[in-house]
Amino acid sequence: MRLVTWNINSLRLRLPLLARLTSDLRPDVVCLQETKVPDPLFPADDLRALGFEHLHYSGMKGYNGVAILSRHPLEPLSDLPVWYEKADCRHVAARVLAPSGSVELHDFYVPAGGDEPDPEANPKFAHKLAFVEETARWFANRPNQRTILVGDLNIAPLEHDVWNHKQLLKIVSHTPPETERLQTWIQSGFVDAMRQFVPPEEKLYTWWSYRNRDWKASNRGRRLDHVWVTPDLLPELSGMTIVAEARDWPSPSDHVPVVLDLAE
DNA sequence: ATGGTTGGTATCCAA
Secondary structure, rough: OOOEEEEEEOOOOOHHHHHHHHHHOOOOOEEEOOOOOHHHHHHHHHHHHHOOOOEEEOOOOOOEEEEEEEEOOOEEEEOOOOHHHOOOOOEEEEOOOOOOOEEEEEEEEEOOOOOOOOOOOOHHHHHHHHHHHHHHHHHHOOOOOEEEEEEOOOOOOHHHHHOHHHHOOOOOOOOOOHHHHHHHHHHOOOOEOOOOOOOOOOOOOOOOOOOOHHHHHOOOEEOOOEEEHHHHHHHHHEEEEEEEHHHHHOOOOOOEEEEEEEEE
């Protein structure tokens, strides 16, 4: 099974890029974040035309929004918590009935957290910290088996998940309060699937800001997008690819797709 | 220290 996670930053605007990704890589399942489309306007017909017959999504006007697109049948998980008492379309989950064995799949879009890394002064940062605490607690209190958690978690946890560790310690996405909480979350039952393929001492990015004139030349990236799996799935992992060239596609997202291959 | 760009929606907010 080939799984992709991608913060697409407007699904409707980037449907042609999703079509390109689909024809280039033939994913079985695609998890999207920042779809920015309310459910009644979700482009389901376009996605079915790309081969994704099974769709599960949660979107709202203007912001956020997550979606799972699948060639295999989905059984949505309908009783998910409302994180931070805000129904703001940051989490969907479903059981994927793949021929190689079904898996439980969670697709997250964690709050970005604003600019000021102080929960007292910045309510967005307080929201982000609380969101990660709540999700960590929830996963710690349930059995996690054959489960995959993906998404834009908006935190780069390791030193080499950012272009300059020391400089970014005070920048939201790489501050200790965030990386510590992410650590607690992953320890609720997961392992970092991307780092199974690339050692922690190697730089690894999935996002490059729009604000750099030449993203490739400056290469000031961060690994904000993640793929976690429960340890029982480790023997089935067969490959991981960051589709960095997508950052140069016409009208790109600032995030690039991450591909995980699981054995047939 | 500052500003740089993009998308959705409405002329500003969020990232």
